[in-house]
Amino acid sequence: ELSYNRISSIPAGMTALTNLRILQLDHNTLTEVPPDLVTLTSLRYLNLSYNLLALLPEDLSGLAGLVGLHLDGNELRELPPSVGYLSHLRLLSVRGNLLESIPDTVSLLVNIRFFDVAGNRLVRVPATLTSLHDHLDLDLTYNQPPGRNGHSALIPLL
Secondary structure: OOOOOOOOOOOHHHHHOOOOOEEEOOOOOOOOOOHHHHHOOOOOEEEOOOOOOOOOOOOOHHHOOOOEEEOOOOOOOOOOHHHHHOOOOOEEEOOOOOOOOOOHHHHHOOOOOEEEOOOOOOOEEEHHHHHOOOOOEEEOOOOOOOOOOOOOOOEEEO
């Protein structure tokens, strides 16, 4: 538990914790996620919410065992396509970022049960999102494209 500690960078030695299963770094001042964090292959839950993250590592496939990924309240403008290869992911929460789109690869998340993308700037969502799972809890509320006032409708990609 490293939440609420004003941590501005992930300590280099963190990747040596190969049996680490839960990493909570929410409510800090992180501006980047080091690419070698994906070597934590035992990680099941990762919470990086409420930091200052604008980008994620392009290749998240090393975190294939993740069950929960919390990225709420950052400054993310995009999710890397590799998020779709997190095959065990059941919860993905990216509420309150600056996302304008969702990668098509999210349709590969066959175990996803909760996907929160509320409070972003989405103008389009992949049409394949609807085919993910009958029991998917998908929150798309409060998405407003930049430069528009009021509540806007989302346009699915075809």
